[in-house]
Structures are given as structure tokens and as C-alpha cells.
Amino acid sequence: MSDLLLIDDDVELCELLNSWLSQEGFQVRACHDGSSARKALAEQAPAAVVLDVMLPDGSGLELLKQLRSEHAELPVLMLSARGEPLDRILGLELGADDYLAKPCDPRELTARLRAVLRRSHPTAVAGQMELGDLCFSPARGVVSIDQHDINLTVSESRLLEALMRQPGEPLEKQELAQIALGRKLTLYDRSLDMHVSNLRKKIGPHADGRPRIMALRSRGYFYAQ
Numbered sequence: 001m002s003d004l005l006l007i008d009d010d011v012e013l014c015e016l017l018n019s020w021l022s023q024e025g026f027q028v029r030a031c032h033d034g035s036s037a038r039k040a041l042a043e044q045a046p047a048a049v050v051l052d053v054m055l056p057d058g059s060g061l062e063l064l065k066q067l068r069s070e071h072a073e074l075p076v077l078m079l080s081a082r083g084e085p086l087d088r089i090l091g092l093e094l095g096a097d098d099y100l101a102k103p104c105d106p107r108e109l110t111a112r113l114r115a116v117l118r119r120s121h122p123t124a125v126a127g128q129m130e131l132g133d134l135c136f137s138p139a140r141g142v143v144s145i146d147q148h149d150i151n152l153t154v155s156e157s158r159l160l161e162a163l164m165r166q167p168g169e170p171l172e173k174q175e176l177a178q179i180a181l182g183r184k185l186t187l188y189d190r191s192l193d194m195h196v197s198n199l200r201k202k203i204g205p206h207a208d209g210r211p212r213i214m215a216l217r218s219r220g221y222f223y224a225q
Contacts, residue, residue: 002117003048006030007037007063008079013102017050021108026113033057038066045071047119050109050169051096053080053087061090068095072151073141079104092194097155098181099191115182116154129162129164132225133207136160143203154178156199163213163223170222196221 004026008014014030016221029046031037034055046187049067053060060078067076078091088099097116101107129136135144141157149194152160158180162171177185177192185192196213205211206224214224 002047003027003029003044003114004113005037005040005059007032007049007055008052009033009054010052017106017109021110021113024110032062034063037063037097040073041067044125045074048075048077048113050077050079052102053078053091062096064091064094064096068153073157075113077109077112077146077155084138089190089194091193093198095153095198097140097153112183118182129161131164131167131223134203134212136164136199145203149200152199152202153195156202159195159199160203160223163221167223167225170216170220172220176220 002025004021004092005045006014006017006021006028008030011032014032018028018030023173029040034057037051051060051064051067055063064076064078067074075097076095078088078096078099079102080091080099088101091099098112100112105155127154131139133145135145136142138157138161141152141154143160146199159176162179162215164174171179173192177183180195181191196215200211200213203212210224212224213221215221
């Protein structure tokens with residue numbers, strides 16, 4: 001049973017999702033503001049977090065920034081009643097693993113949560129990977145460059161692992177989306193591009209200035225050696 005922390009000020013929605021997710025095998029704790037959420041996180045780290053963009057005592061995006069600085073590997077799925085593209089982009093830029101607009105179908109939320117939880121579990125073959133000056137531990141979700149450690153989110157880790165397994169060979173976006181997000185991309189869905197952008201910023205270019213991750217128009221991405 002996976003422990004889930006649901007952070008949303010809509011008490012009725014939390015009760016509905018709690019009832020549904022409990023039947024699906026999740027153990028749900030609900031918090032209705034940022035203050036109680038921070039306290040719950042300090043007491044016990046959950047397996048995953050469902051976080052609303054709007055909270056009564058602050059922005060859910062600010063709480064997401066704190067989560068990413070203190071719990072880089074913790075899977076986070078964002079919710080927003082507005083569902084505006086800017087909210088989605090900001091959430092993904094700040095490190096959310098996935099994003100859903102409210103009202104959401106509980107079945108889709110369950111599927112997204114299971115996908116992100118599957119991605120958060122290290123695989124048996126995940127060992128240390130090295131390409132040039134970059135050393136990556138998929139199991140830990142940590143990149144080391146010049147003895148400097150960089151923590152990656154679950155989605156970023158899965159992306160980098162896939163790209164490093166076949167350097168120089170492009171992976172199509174839909175294939176990468178299945179690996180990193182556990183789902184196919186929909187029309188106008190830029191989630192994968194945002195995760196790639198975040199990953200690029202974190203690991204930076206090669207020492208000679210060349211990008212480590214490159215795009216091929218209409219094809220996908222590859223790790224450049």
C-alpha cells in the first residue's frame with residue numbers, strides 16, 4: 001500500500017479522492033493548507049504527493065519549490081482548478097512529475113499516480129552509468145559532474161537513463177514519454193519538452209560548451225557524446 005499525501009483546500013474533493021484512492025490500495029493523508037502539509041511531510045515522507053496550485057496560505061508552486069529542494073526524488077503530481085497553460089508550465093519547470101487540471105477523473109489520477117510510482121522504483125539493472133565526465137546513479141537519482149552532485153526528479157532520472165543507454169542515437173518523443181511519464185503525449189502536450197529543458201539546465205553542457213542533450217526536429221532527443 002502506497003502512502004499518499006493529498007494537499008488541497010477543497011475538503012469535499014479530498015474526501016471524494018480519499019474514498020476512491022483508498023479502494024485502489026492507497027493510504028491517503030489529506031492536508032488543506034501549506035502549513036499542515038509541511039508538518040505532515042516533516043513527520044513522515046509519503047510515497048507521492050498530489051498538490052493543488054492554489055492553497056489558502058500561499059501558492060502550491062512555492063511549496064513545490066520547497067519540496068524539490070528538500071525531497072528531490074519525491075514524486076509530485078500537480079492539480080489546478082484553472083488548468084491554464086502557464087500554471088502547467090510553471091509546475092513542470094519547478095519539477096512536478098505530472099500535471100492534471102481539475103476537475104479530474106479519479107481513474108486518470110489513479111493511473112497517473114501508479115505510473116509515477118512505478119518510475120520512482122529503481123530497476124534491478126540500474127547501476128552506475130558513466131559518459132565522459134558525467135556519472136549517473138539511476139537508483140539514487142543523482143548525477144555527479146566534477147565531484148558535484150545534482151539531484152534529479154523521478155522523470156528527469158528516467159529520461160537521462162534512457163538517453164545514456166544509447167548515446168548518439170535519437171529516441172522519439174512518444175517513446176521517451178512512455179519511459180519518463182508512463183503515458184503517451186497528447187496534442188499540444190509539452191510535458192516531455194519541459195522535463196528535458198529542466199534536465200538540460202541541471203546537468204549543463206559539456207566542458208567544451210556543446211549541449212549534452214540535443215534535439216532532432218520531428219524525431220526526438222539524443223545524448224551527444
